[in-house]
Amino acid sequence: MDLDLNIDKLKKESEAHKAALTSEINSWVERSKRITIGVLLIGGGLSLAYLISKRFTAGKNGDQNPMEQQTSAKFSKISRFILQELSVFLLAMAKERLLKYLEETNTDEEINSGNTE
Numbered sequence: 001m002d003l004d005l006n007i008d009k010l011k012k013e014s015e016a017h018k019a020a021l022t023s024e025i026n027s028w029v030e031r032s033k034r035i036t037i038g039v040l041l042i043g044g045g046l047s048l049a050y051l052i053s054k055r056f057t058a059g060k061n062g063d064q065n066p067m068e069q070q071t072s073a074k075f076s077k078i079s080r081f082i083l084q085e086l087s088v089f090l091l092a093m094a095k096e097r098l099l100k101y102l103e104e105t106n107t108d109e110e111i112n113s114g115n116t117e
Helices: 002-060 066-073 077-116
Strands: none
């Protein structure tokens, strides 16, 4: 009789531990997804800003081939201004995302260090 009670108790404890572990794993997966998406957005924004700024400054360098020189000559002052504003906007977005990511990381580290003490 006592053996059956102990087995039931151990099974309940095992289920509780399993549920806690599953919950913790799911929270880590969700956190990893958020971090990965944030990193991809930041990287994509920086890459796009770099490519736009490189394209924008390509007309000022003498290292273009004739076909690229003809293409860059088609850009008017307005389109250059728009590209410049777009690159500034993308860099600002990347900066915001990076700051948000760093704040979340610091907050998570503070929470985790508080749990281990």
